[in-house]
Amino acid sequence: MKKLQIAAIQTHPEFGAVDRNIDTALGFVPQGCDLAVLPELFSTGYQFTSRAEALGFAENLTADQPGPTGARLAQFAGDTGTTVVAGLAEVCGDTLYNSAVLVRPDGSRGLYRKVHLYYDEKSLFAPGDLGFPVFAACGTTIGLMICFDWIFPEAARSLAFGGAEIICHPSNLLLPWCQAAMVTRSQENMVAIVTSNRIGTENRTGTPLAFSGRSQIVSRMGDRLAAKAKDDTGAAVATLEIFEKDKLFTPRNDLWGDRRPDMYRRDPAPDQA
Amino acid sequence: MKKLQIAAIQTHPEFGAVDRNIDTALGFVPQGCDLAVLPELFSTGYQFTSRAEALGFAENLTADQPGPTGARLAQFAGDTGTTVVAGLAEVCGDTLYNSAVLVRPDGSRGLYRKVHLYYDEKSLFAPGDLGFPVFAACGTTIGLMICFDWIFPEAARSLAFGGAEIICHPSNLLLPWCQAAMVTRSQENMVAIVTSNRIGTENRTGTPLAFSGRSQIVSRMGDRLAAKAKDDTGAAVATLEIFEKDKLFTPRNDLWGDRRPDMYRRDPAPDQA
Numbered sequence: 046m047k048k049l050q051i052a053a054i055q056t057h058p059e060f061g062a063v064d065r066n067i068d069t070a071l072g073f074v075p076q077g078c079d080l081a082v083l084p085e086l087f088s089t090g091y092q093f094t095s096r097a098e099a100l101g102f103a104e105n106l107t108a109d110q111p112g113p114t115g116a117r118l119a120q121f122a123g124d125t126g127t128t129v130v131a132g133l134a135e136v137c138g139d140t141l142y143n144s145a146v147l148v149r150p151d152g153s154r155g156l157y158r159k160v161h162l163y164y165d166e167k168s169l170f171a172p173g174d175l176g177f178p179v180f181a182a183c184g185t186t187i188g189l190m191i192c193f194d195w196i197f198p199e200a201a202r203s204l205a206f207g208g209a210e211i212i213c214h215p216s217n218l219l220l221p222w223c224q225a226a227m228v229t230r231s232q233e234n235m236v237a238i239v240t241s242n243r244i245g246t247e248n249r250t251g252t253p254l255a256f257s258g259r260s261q262i263v264s265r266m267g268d269r270l271a272a273k274a275k276d277d278t279g280a281a282v283a284t285l286e287i288f289e290k291d292k293l294f295t296p297r298n299d300l301w302g303d304r305r306p307d308m309y310r311r312d313p314a315p316d317q318a
Numbered sequence: 319m320k321k322l323q324i325a326a327i328q329t330h331p332e333f334g335a336v337d338r339n340i341d342t343a344l345g346f347v348p349q350g351c352d353l354a355v356l357p358e359l360f361s362t363g364y365q366f367t368s369r370a371e372a373l374g375f376a377e378n379l380t381a382d383q384p385g386p387t388g389a390r391l392a393q394f395a396g397d398t399g400t401t402v403v404a405g406l407a408e409v410c411g412d413t414l415y416n417s418a419v420l421v422r423p424d425g426s427r428g429l430y431r432k433v434h435l436y437y438d439e440k441s442l443f444a445p446g447d448l449g450f451p452v453f454a455a456c457g458t459t460i461g462l463m464i465c466f467d468w469i470f471p472e473a474a475r476s477l478a479f480g481g482a483e484i485i486c487h488p489s490n491l492l493l494p495w496c497q498a499a500m501v502t503r504s505q506e507n508m509v510a511i512v513t514s515n516r517i518g519t520e521n522r523t524g525t526p527l528a529f530s531g532r533s534q535i536v537s538r539m540g541d542r543l544a545a546k547a548k549d550d551t552g553a554a555v556a557t558l559e560i561f562e563k564d565k566l567f568t569p570r571n572d573l574w575g576d577r578r579p580d581m582y583r584r585d586p587a588p589d590q591a
Contacts, residue, residue, distance in 0.1 A: 160581050164570045176581045196506050196567065198471035199582040206583040222505060222540055229499040233469050267495055294469065297437045301586050308433050308449045309472040310479040311584060313574050 047287040055260040057245040060090030085132035092247040103136035132215035155180035157189035177203035192216040205234035232267040320560040328533040330518040333363030355514040358405035365520040376409035405488035428453035430462035450476035465489040478507035505540040
């Protein structure tokens with residue numbers, strides 16, 4: 046049985062204080078952990094006042110040199126041996142994405158671009174165009190999703206169908222329901238899920254936002270192994286047992302084998318769309 | 319705004335005491351309610367010792383005369399004006415199903431056959447072959463699913479994609495997680511869900527079973543409007559506001575319009591199956 050030490054990092058970023066936010070977040074990562082997950086847009090803060098402002102912070106994560114946040118994450122992963130997942134603003138050509146990057150200790154990267162944008166993010170970011178890729182890391186398979194992806198069952202399911210055994214879920218959650226929903230997402234897919242959220246408030250546009258904390262690590266059977274409170278910062282740490290391609294929810298219920306694809310509607314009926 | 323009075327009926331059936339179980343369950347339905355949902359296998363009890371025993375109780379729900387339970391439900395619906403949904407063992411030809419029936423006051427019926435069988439049900443019942451049909455009833459659209467269907471997100475989603483505004487969910491729940499999961503199912507699909515469960519224990523095969531109660535009515539936004547305890551019987555009653563084809567979870571997030579079908583994996587990757 047493979048075991049991995051996992052940390053969900055919960056932060057209170059100051060908008061625009063990129064270096065300080067990175068220092069604080071990485072400072073919370075426990076020594077010797079295998080995988081650390083940081084929140085969505087962890088180095089910048091969330092509430093950009095314009096697309097131009099967000100572009101000023103965005104990094105080119107497909108370039109050899111991935112920008113200041115990407116470089117710091119690679120340095121940290123290389124120095125510590127910890128694989129790091131973090132959310133940040135990405136620019137590719139002229140297009141801005143709300144992205145998450147997985148950085149391995151050898152410096153190689155995996156990239157996810159948020160597929161389901163929440164509310165006013167639609168005015169800033171393009172919807173992700175990479176689907177739900179999964180990455181070999183930490184001796185297992187890891188999938189990434191971001192924040193509001195939680196409400197679409199197809200997001201976590203796509204990652205699990207692709208072979209993810211752990212889902213890393215950088216978030217800036219405003220609504221109160223995701224943390225409970227991720228227990229269900231874990232169970233229905235038999236994947237562990239690490240949700241890293243931020244705390245604090247932002248009000249840069251006249252629309253005040255309060256983030257809900259409660260970062261958590263949930264096992265593939267839906268056990269909440271570790272969690273932060275709604276208002277503190279630091280790391281929730283747990284040891285995850287990694288199972289490979291085992292979907293036996295009961296001795297007679299293989300959740301993949303029991304699926305009945307011919308019985309399912311795949312999309313809204315035409316008169317429902 | 320259409321409003322419907324809904325009852326989730328929670329019972330403690332005695333195995334095999336069909337008439338008494340029907341009397342008790344229907345006796346809990348409040349006068350004047352629009353829709354009452356009874357548990358899975360509500361009139362017989364759950365733990366059949368053999369397929370032959372289950373066949374002895376099963377009713378032909380596609381016949382004009384639907385058997386004693388079906389006849390009582392039709393009589394009750396006609397007498398009271400309440401649409402009734404209930405779970406019972408169905409025989410069709412030589413095939414036995416774990417089914418749920420919707421009975422309208424005019425005597426017409428809708429039928430669902432449990433698609434995802436739990437554990438030893440696989441030794442008794444054939445898996446359902448009708449998909450996830452939806453039915454016009456109570457002036458809206460109603461879908462049926464049964465118990466363990468809860469863990470497959472495709473079940474509730476298929477019903478919602480088909481236009482269901484209310485999902486009726488007769489259950490004999492043993493595991494403790496479904497009641498929380500149905501909050502997520504409600505939110506991700508923006509449908510109300512009525513889960514009717516039983517209480518008590520059965521031990522007819524040497525495998526003791528304890529049923530978890532906590533029947534509930536959850537709104538399309540995930541609010542638990544009414545619930546029973548884990549160990550009492552009776553009705554959980556709530557008034558549901560019915561919205562038609564409205565999937566706006568936030569003013570800028572239409573949960574149908576925001577779906578990105580091209581980004582999803584629909585089934586496990588071949589090496590994951």
